Amino acid sequence: MGTSLYIENYCIIESGKILLDGVEVFSSDADSFADFSKEALRHFTIQYPKFFKMDHLSKLAFLGSELLLKDLSGKENTALLFANASSSLDTDINYQSSISDKENYFPSPAVFVYTLPNICLGEISIRHQLKTENSFFIFGAFNPEFMFGYAENLIQTQKAQRVLCGWTELLGDEYKAFLYVVSKDGKIAHTIENLKALYEN
Amino acid sequence: METKKRIAVSEKIYTGPANIITPLGFSTDGNFNKLLSGESAISRHENSWMPHPYFASVIDEVLLDKAFADVSADANFTKLEKMMILALQPAVAQSGSGLNKKTAFILSTTKGNITALEQHDVEKATLHQLAKTIAGFFKFQSEPIVISNACVSGIMAMSVAKRLMQSGMYDDAFVVAGDLVSEFVLSGFNSFQAMSDAPCKPYSKNRTGVTLGEAAAAVYLTKEKTKASAEILGDGSINDANHISGPSRTGEGLFLSVESALKEANISSEKIGFISAHGTATPFNDEMEAIAFNRLSLGQIPLHSLKGYYGHTLGASGLLEAVIGIEAMNRGKLIASAGFDEIGVSENINVIAQNADADIDYFLKTASGFGGCNTAVVFGKVI
Numbered sequence: 001m002g003t004s005l006y007i008e009n010y011c012i013i014e015s016g017k018i019l020l021d022g023v024e025v026f027s028s029d030a031d032s033f034a035d036f037s038k039e040a041l042r043h044f045t046i047q048y049p050k051f052f053k054m055d056h057l058s059k060l061a062f063l064g065s066e067l068l069l070k071d072l073s074g075k076e077n078t079a080l081l082f083a084n085a086s087s088s089l090d091t092d093i094n095y096q097s098s099i100s101d102k103e104n105y106f107p108s109p110a111v112f113v114y115t116l117p118n119i120c121l122g123e124i125s126i127r128h129q130l131k132t133e134n135s136f137f138i139f140g141a142f143n144p145e146f147m148f149g150y151a152e153n154l155i156q157t158q159k160a161q162r163v164l165c166g167w168t169e170l171l172g173d174e175y176k177a178f179l180y181v182v183s184k185d186g187k188i189a190h191t192i193e194n195l196k197a198l199y200e201n
Numbered sequence: 202m203e204t205k206k207r208i209a210v211s212e213k214i215y216t217g218p219a220n221i222i223t224p225l226g227f228s229t230d231g232n233f234n235k236l237l238s239g240e241s242a243i244s245r246h247e248n249s250w251m252p253h254p255y256f257a258s259v260i261d262e263v264l265l266d267k268a269f270a271d272v273s274a275d276a277n278f279t280k281l282e283k284m285m286i287l288a289l290q291p292a293v294a295q296s297g298s299g300l301n302k303k304t305a306f307i308l309s310t311t312k313g314n315i316t317a318l319e320q321h322d323v324e325k326a327t328l329h330q331l332a333k334t335i336a337g338f339f340k341f342q343s344e345p346i347v348i349s350n351a352c353v354s355g356i357m358a359m360s361v362a363k364r365l366m367q368s369g370m371y372d373d374a375f376v377v378a379g380d381l382v383s384e385f386v387l388s389g390f391n392s393f394q395a396m397s398d399a400p401c402k403p404y405s406k407n408r409t410g411v412t413l414g415e416a417a418a419a420v421y422l423t424k425e426k427t428k429a430s431a432e433i434l435g436d437g438s439i440n441d442a443n444h445i446s447g448p449s450r451t452g453e454g455l456f457l458s459v460e461s462a463l464k465e466a467n468i469s470s471e472k473i474g475f476i477s478a479h480g481t482a483t484p485f486n487d488e489m490e491a492i493a494f495n496r497l498s499l500g501q502i503p504l505h506s507l508k509g510y511y512g513h514t515l516g517a518s519g520l521l522e523a524v525i526g527i528e529a530m531n532r533g534k535l536i537a538s539a540g541f542d543e544i545g546v547s548e549n550i551n552v553i554a555q556n557a558d559a560d561i562d563y564f565l566k567t568a569s570g571f572g573g574c575n576t577a578v579v580f581g582k583v584i
Contacts, residue, residue: 080440085327085329086327087313087327087328087347087349088349089323089326089327092312092315092318092326092385093318093323095385095389096315096318096319096385099384099385099388100319102249107388107389107391107392108392109389109392109393109446112388112389112392112393113445113446113571115312115385115389116311116349116350116351116570116571116572117349118349118350118351118570118571118572118574119351119445119571119572121440121572121574122440122441122442122444122445122571122572122573122574123445125440125441125442125573126442126443126444126445126573128442129442130440130442131439131440131441131442131453131454131457132439132440133437133438133439133440134350134438134439134440134574135348135350135357135361135438136348136349136350137346137347137348137349138328138329138332138347138348138349139329139344139345139346139347140329140333140344143344146344146346146370149365149368149370150361150364150365150368152368153364153365153367153368154364156368157364157367157465159437159461
């Protein structure tokens with residue numbers, strides 16, 4: 001039994017490397033995610049000053065979505081379906097340290113706003129002007145069964161034409177992103193098995 | 202062709218047994234009766250969490266522990282976990298669900314056990330860990346699904362459950378939503394200068410900002426009409442694509458979310474009996490909602506925010522307010538919007554000033570939040 005939906009393109013960001021449709025397009029020796037993401041932005045000549053205000057989770061999600069969406073036409077009705085394991089804990093820990101010590105108490109709204117994992121969806125929506133369905137989930141590990149089912153549902157019920165799916169996991173300097181676009185066009189069938197294989201690359 | 206047939210889009214999804222845990226009580230009935238008598242859970246607090254006294258809606262831990270002792274002798278649960286378990290317990294007991302792998306478990310929260318970070322316990326603060334703890338208590342068999350979408354999380358959880366059931370992935374679902382008042386969220390909202398110096402007054406000219414609150418809510422979703430309290434007719438969750446910490450001035454995402462929900466429900470806007478709106482009592486939010494509802498020709502529909510009773514309970518609010526909304530629809534009651542006096546938005550909206558009786562066949566629940574997210578769900582009476 002086949003499926004009528006496809007994985008149009010996909011991207012992996014992990015261990016200082018970025019792969020687009022299975023091909024390495026960028027690598028860096030940077031030790032920290034901060035340096036790695038900055039170098040990647042420069043490498044792909046992405047002009048977007050707001051990037052520098054984002055937290056690391058948003059930067060990771062932004063980079064992946066940028067590479068997948070920049071050359072897609074007719075992307076207006078692209079829903080966002082994202083998930084990870086650590087939610088916004090990377091920024092939560094950072095924010096917690098700003099309020100733990102009453103002698104050194106400096107809660108900042110610019111940090112606090114990123115203590116929600118769905119903020120990265122807002123960043124992507126603003127960048128690509130996507131007034132579309134969006135939702136952020138948390139699982140213990142990448143959940144291809146769920147991602148498959150929910151993306152299929154969004155398209156079959158015509159809530160979206162395309163779905164940009166993303167597993168964007170980040171905590172400290174450990175990160176792994178797997179993003180892909182599901183639509184009626186493409187060569188790789190949208191199946192749970194294919195999602196597993198691409199994720200493990 | 203086969204795939205299309207398999208997706209039973211028109212399959213009816215119902216809400217069933219539900220429960221809510223708030224400072225006003227630990228049952229839906231108890232809460233609803235307090236709302237009818239106009240009681241608010243918001244009170245003044247003074248402690249080390251804030252540099253000055255503040256208003257919040259907080260659950261008494263002594264009462265909570267007493268109620269929890271009737272359910273479990275295990276003391277190793279956090280306050281939030283106890284609230285969530287107490288919310289779910291009657292819903293699970295009354296559901297008649299087989300609790301197998303085709304029963305979804307969906308947990309909604311913004312910050313979960315975030316206070317564990319005070320002890321540097323990152324594992325405990327992980328949302329998946331929270332979901333595993335709750336799932337373990339009830340012996341749910343399926344992989345827990347956590348939704349964390351800022352202030353729309355609670356109502357979005359119900360929308361997601363409905364979609365997953367319609368797509369055939371699950372036969373039924375338990376949805377639980379909860380969040381706490383903590384130093385973490387108080388200091389954050391305070392840093393935005395968004396906190397009210399009095400109990401919040403949604404849509405009022407005299408409002409001064411948000412009041413935070415804590416609550417848990419749980420709902421069982423089923424395809425069986427005999428267990429139903431309401432039908433979920435349509436839903437939408439569309440982003441503003443405008444700003445990460447403020448709503449769109451034109452209410453674009455909310456407008457599109459309601460439009461999507463109404464289209465799926467296949468009913469016209471004048472059929473809506475009342476709107477259970479978000480109403481956080483920040484000028485930007487209230488104004489945005491007024492604009493969006495007028496663009497949708499919903500300006501005359503009776504509307505309330507329940508934040509004047511419970512404060513903003515973050516990831517719990519949408520589900521809590523939906524449970525109250527279902528009760529209001531079935532009892533034929535329009536609940537007054539607490540704290541409202543003079544209209545404080547530029548467009549006409551019909552804020553419910555006093556409790557009233559009404560025949561209600563449908564109601565609309567909406568929410569909006571940080572990140573530009575919005576969710577709208579249309580509920581209908583079970584006929």
